[in-house]
Amino acid sequence: MYRFDIINALIKKYGYQHYLEIGVEAGETFTKVQCAVKHGVDPFSVNATFRISSDEFFARANGDIEYALRLG
Numbered sequence: 724m725y726r727f728d729i730i731n732a733l734i735k736k737y738g739y740q741h742y743l744e745i746g747v748e749a750g751e752t753f754t755k756v757q758c759a760v761k762h763g764v765d766p767f768s769v770n771a772t773f774r775i776s777s778d779e780f781f782a783r784a785n786g787d788i789e790y791a792l793r794l795g
């Protein structure tokens with residue numbers, strides 16, 4: 724069983740619609756997660772939705788994660 728199997732099981736069980744991954748790297752997990760809306764944050768990964776650090780991401784979010792997800 725892989726990390727994405729556990730994440731997908733939780734998404735399915737609880738009916739989650741949004742997935743945010745901090746630190747995407749090669750996208751081994753990110754690309755296999757099945758969720759309606761997915762965002763990835765990683766300053767060094769071409770697979771990231773937002774190529775910025777998590778500190779910058781949450782600073783720009785200013786406590787409002789929905790706002791942060793619209794920054795892209």
Ligand SMILES: C[S@@+](CC[C@H](N)C(=O)[O-])C[C@H]1O[C@@H](n2cnc3c(N)ncnc32)[C@H](O)[C@@H]1O
Pocket residue numbers: 726744745746747748749750751752753764765766767768775776777778
């Ligand atoms: C162990 S890898 C992530 C593996 C990935 N979650 C997976 O399941 O395949 C760690 C990643 O964190 C990223 N990273 C390091 N510092 C970060 C930061 N301040 N903000 C966001 N991502 C960061 C690195 O660029 C790297 O791609």
